[in-house]
Amino acid sequence: MLLNASPDLRQQITENPALHPKIGLRHSPIVGAILSNGDIDHIAGLLSLRESQPLAIYAGNPVLEILQANRVFNVLDVQKVHRRELPFRRPISLRGPDDAPLGLEVEASPVPGKVPLYMESVTQRLGTSAGDTVGLRVTEIATGVSFYYVPGCSELSPALADWLRNAALVFFDGTLWRDDEMISSGTGAKTGQRMGHMSMSGGTGSIARLASLGIRRKIFIHINNTNPVLAEDSPERSAVQSAGWEIARDGMEINL
Numbered sequence: 001m002l003l004n005a006s007p008d009l010r011q012q013i014t015e016n017p018a019l020h021p022k023i024g025l026r027h028s029p030i031v032g033a034i035l036s037n038g039d040i041d042h043i044a045g046l047l048s049l050r051e052s053q054p055l056a057i058y059a060g061n062p063v064l065e066i067l068q069a070n071r072v073f074n075v076l077d078v079q080k081v082h083r084r085e086l087p088f089r090r091p092i093s094l095r096g097p098d099d100a101p102l103g104l105e106v107e108a109s110p111v112p113g114k115v116p117l118y119m120e121s122v123t124q125r126l127g128t129s130a131g132d133t134v135g136l137r138v139t140e141i142a143t144g145v146s147f148y149y150v151p152g153c154s155e156l157s158p159a160l161a162d163w164l165r166n167a168a169l170v171f172f173d174g175t176l177w178r179d180d181e182m183i184s185s186g187t188g189a190k191t192g193q194r195m196g197h198m199s200m201s202g203g204t205g206s207i208a209r210l211a212s213l214g215i216r217r218k219i220f221i222h223i224n225n226t227n228p229v230l231a232e233d234s235p236e237r238s239a240v241q242s243a244g245w246e247i248a249r250d251g252m253e254i255n256l
């Protein structure tokens with residue numbers, strides 16, 4: 001089960017043997033995807049999956065509406081690719097395209113964020129928790145072991161803090177180190193806040209705001225290429241690690 005389908009999905013599949021076909025020419029071990037928002041970098045990979053391979057796609061209603069409104073996604077045959085609505089703040093059992101339970105439960109929680117960039121001409125929902133962006137909690141039903149996945153988040157609201165408290169593992173939005181990073185590096189005109197991302201550093205940053213939540217393992221994901229923590233010898237990388245965070249890398253495997 002994929003968490004989001006980024007445009008480099010084909011490369012991810014090529015580089016990870018666990019995602020290779022196992023039985024015959026048309027097989028894929030991928031049974032579906034859970035989408036945390038409608039950003040291009042979270043949905044475009046759906047178009048790289050085989051058009052007539054059975055899949056289950058889970059997303060909140062705002063994201064399902066985007067897939068529905070953009071007819072290019074009809075290439076994923078609706079007879080075989082089942083679109084299922086993720087309710088908010090209510091765990092549901094994940095099922096494959098054949099309806100067989102996967103032994104996993106997912107709960108989606110709206111987090112502060114915004115509509116995708118290409119939707120800003122249609123609606124100006126910025127900095128809201130309307131479900132345009134969700135965080136996911138994935139639980140193995142047999143053991144109760146769970147982790148949280150929050151790749152985009154513009155603010156740690158009290159509700160989100162309560163949701164993440166005492167988690168065993170949180171993957172969190174590590175897009176930017178500083179809010180004005182895109183502007184000061186000459187790569188963009190928008191602040192992180194305007195793009196729907198809280199920064200790692202600073203008093204309202206994720207390092208400070210998640211420090212007292214009792215989270216056992218914290219891993220930054222969704223890291224922009226302007227973020228200095230990507231350089232292993234940078235002071236920012238040292239600061240992140242001293243604060244008890246890890247930086248995700250391609251091919252990382254985690255056992256809970």
Ligand SMILES: [Zn+2]
Binds near residue numbers: 039042151222
């Ligand atoms: Zn993204």
